Amino acid sequence: QVQLVESGGGLVQAGGSLRLSCVASGSIFSINAMGWYRQAPGKQRDLVATITNAGTANYADSVKGRFTISRDNAKNTVYLQMNSLKPEDTAVYYCNYKGYNGAYAVTNSWGQGTQVTVSS
DSSP, rough: OOEEEEEOOOEEEOOOOEEEEEEEEESSSSSEEEEEEEEESSOOOEEEEEEEOOOOOOEEETTTTTTEEEEEEGEEEEEEEEOOOOOOGGGEEEEEEEEEEEEEEEEEEOOEEEEEEOOO
């Protein structure tokens, strides 16, 4: 299995910035995707951004232009740079890892979550 440890959450004012980090360890697949999901109280857990080992990124429409996902493959770490934060970005942010064997995902791991609170 892959273990994920998130860091970087906190409380910021609207318009501010925050950077989340997630370090993966364990059985890393050469073909993989890492990403961030978030869940606000009483809401579903939704995709924020993902990035493949090749660097292909995907973003939710609500964060396009404000958030940037990146990764350091040598460190098995994914980052989420969050700029122009809005109160509606407030949520628990979860790191996710999917490992693939060919076309099939064979592992799916989640971090414990880190709280991001954006005050108005």
